[in-house]
Amino acid sequence: MRAITYSRYGSADVLELTDEPMPKAGPDSVLVRVRAAGVNPVDWKVREGYLDGILDVRFPVVPGWDVAGVVERTGLDTPEFSVGDEVFGYVRKDWTHGGTLAEYVAAPVRTLARKPASMTFEEAAAVPLAGLTAYQSIERAGVGTGDTVLVHAAAGGVGSFAVQIARRLGARVIGTASERNHGWLRSLGVEPVTYGDGLADRVRALAPDGVDAVLDYVGGGAVAASVPLLVTGGTIASITDAAARDEFGGHYVWVRPSAHDLETLGDLIGSGDVRVEVAQVFELADAAEAHRASESGHVRGKIVVRV
Structure with missing residues (x-):
């Protein structure tokens, strides 16, 4: 699968478009075909090594924690979702390695919720973190x-x-x-x-x-x-x-994955009580530019990468 990776800490220049093995969905995870992924300031802070003493990082890293996509395959015990479900989530795992700037990501069900039908995939990817x-x-x-x-x-x-x-x-x-x-x-x-x-x-x-x-x-x-x-x-x-x-x-406060809280956010957005502001959408091959835009600190709303 195509994925953005980096094999050492550094500037956005370390990001590369590479071919990576397909992730495996564990017993309590589903394989999500990524349609869009959000970019957050924490992504480039991890990439530059600022959180090295806090997070367990395993190179090569596929960055990104925000995702919106479609369930491609279910795990052994994942009654919450079925193949074809449209989902969004904050896919932060116990180590930083297989993130969402890729064609597929393995996502624990505790990190996901169903995407409201009223949201585009780009809008949904802007929400989780x-x-x-x-x-x-x-x-x-x-x-x-x-x-x-x-x-x-x-x-x-x-x-x-x-x-x-x-x-x-x-x-x-x-x-x-x-x-x-x-x-x-x-x-x-x-x-x-x-x-x-x-x-x-x-x-x-x-x-x-x-x-x-x-x-x-x-x-x-x-x-x-x-x-x-x-x-x-x-x-x-x-x-x-x-x-x-x-x-x-x-x-x-350090944000935690929560399917329940995501569902609540989805309800607020679906009802029109909360609007999603997408500042800019980049293609996967331009992920480095998306990181640079985030680093500028002058963004209203969220930056999203379309996969």
Whole structure:
């Protein structure tokens, strides 16, 4: 099968289009014919070796954890799915090796859900990691009806899901973003503020009594800068800065595969409560360019590779 691989850590230049053996579907896995795969910042961070002390990496690596496709073959005990089912999932396994930037991927059933019929494969591939990260961090922070929530990087891959989920839960959402994304955020019901000096004052002008929760999807000091904005008993959750947990009593979130949470996201998208923003679609042979686009840090929504 055709696959994107790399055999050493490095820049996007190490990515190659190669011919790899067909994956085997274990007893609790299914073989998915990949129609599209999402690209996330963690993909190039793994590729550059930044997570070497955390993840078990086995070369050559097929990168990618997000997938949308069709079940080609079932495992020995996988009653959840049948051949021909359209699925999407966050296929993170116990080691980094056989990822989703390939024609086929073996996916444990715990990582998959049925793809809503209303979504294209490209849209579905944009959902799993970012959508689950948003959903699980919101759950961890306990966001609910009537809360005022500050979301950092509100127009990014994770942030764009988080603001919509929080709004669906009945929260008021203030979101940090560059000026060019303010109109789009307003269309989602978000009150946008710009990054940079004076951010705390701009948030206080909108929420003089403070915010009930902060969701940090950007890092770079956002946690420390946001803590003074919290009301008494407020909560902060970050996917980038462990200080949220270790210094400020909040939460440090690393997304987990969850078929149940994916089904919930699928329902929200299928009902129209959450929209999927696909920033750009690349072909498999151009996966290196997709990684470079992700590294630029100026993407609204998600980058997807069509297989």
